[in-house]
Amino acid sequence: DAKTTQPPSMDCAEGRAANLPCNHSTISGNEYVYWYRQIHSQGPQYIIHGLKNNETNEMASLIITEDRKSSTLILPHATLRDTAVYYCGAQGGSEKLVFGKGTKLTVNP
Amino acid sequence: DTGVSQDPRHKITKRGQNVTFRCDPISEHNRLYWYRQTLGQGPEFLTYFQNEAQLEKSRLLSDRFSAERPKGSFSTLEIQRTEQGDSAMYLCASADISNTEAFFGQGTRLTVV
Numbered sequence: 109d110a111k112t113t114q115p116p117s118m119d120c121a122e123g124r125a126a127n128l129p130c131n132h133s134t135i136s137g138n139e140y141v142y143w144y145r146q147i148h149s150q151g152p153q154y155i156i157h158g159l160k161n162n163e164t165n166e167m168a169s170l171i172i173t174e175d176r177k178s179s180t181l182i183l184p185h186a187t188l189r190d191t192a193v194y195y196c197g198a199q200g201g202s203e204k205l206v207f208g209k210g211t212k213l214t215v216n217p
Numbered sequence: 218d219t220g221v222s223q224d225p226r227h228k229i230t231k232r233g234q235n236v237t238f239r240c241d242p243i244s245e246h247n248r249l250y251w252y253r254q255t256l257g258q259g260p261e262f263l264t265y266f267q268n269e270a271q272l273e274k275s276r277l278l279s280d281r282f283s284a285e286r287p288k289g290s291f292s293t294l295e296i297q298r299t300e301q302g303d304s305a306m307y308l309c310a311s312a313d314i315s316n317t318e319a320f321f322g323q324g325t326r327l328t329v330v
Contacts (some may be wrong), residue, residue: 149323150323151221151308151310151321151322151323151324152260152308152310152321153321154318154319154320157317157318195259195260197259203248203265203267203272203273204250204262204265204273205250205262205319206262207252207259207260207261207262208259209257209258209259210259
């Protein structure tokens with residue numbers, strides 16, 4: 109199982125881009141990188157995932173390095189509602205999603 | 218469809234008692250996952266089902282833990298002879314066959330006193 113490491117906390121100003129890094133140096137070739145977020149007292153919510161290529165959806169962008177050892181989740185215009193714990197995880201052929209310890213993002217007004 | 222539903226939301230039990238949690242996944246989702254989350258930690262994988270078959274169990278799942286998914290619909294997670302270390306949030310998630318995105322319930326918070 110790939111192990112992911114993330115900074116425990118980050119701050120971001122409202123309206124600015126939030127860039128959340130994740131290291132997954134032991135990820136295997138068939139494991140996808142997934143990002144979820146968890147707002148207090150709720151279950152995790154899916155954000156985005158990718159294998160090799162950069163991905164973008166209505167919530168965020170995911171940049172994966174060429175060697176796949178790290179990735180960055182980008183929230184282009186952070187709002188106060190984006191304050192949450194963001195989890196980077198890996199999921200491969202075994203079909204289970206393995207989460208890291210997460211980054212607590214605080215968006216400040 | 219109201220999403221993944223878990224019952225109860227909160228459970229307080231005395232050490233040594235048995236508890237059972239229920240998870241109702243999103244209709245037509247054939248994959249169902251159980252995770253455990255303690256304060257300040259990410260969710261830890263416990264087990265998962267594809268339809269009624271339990272395909273993988275974590276080493277975290279001791280003999281006191283058992284999960285079932287009869288008929289491939291709802292699932293139950295039972296903890297026998299609860300210990301204080303079992304206190305945690307128990308999360309259930311479901312996904313369809315493509316497994317692109319897992320939908321989580323709001324969890325059951327267990328407190329063992």
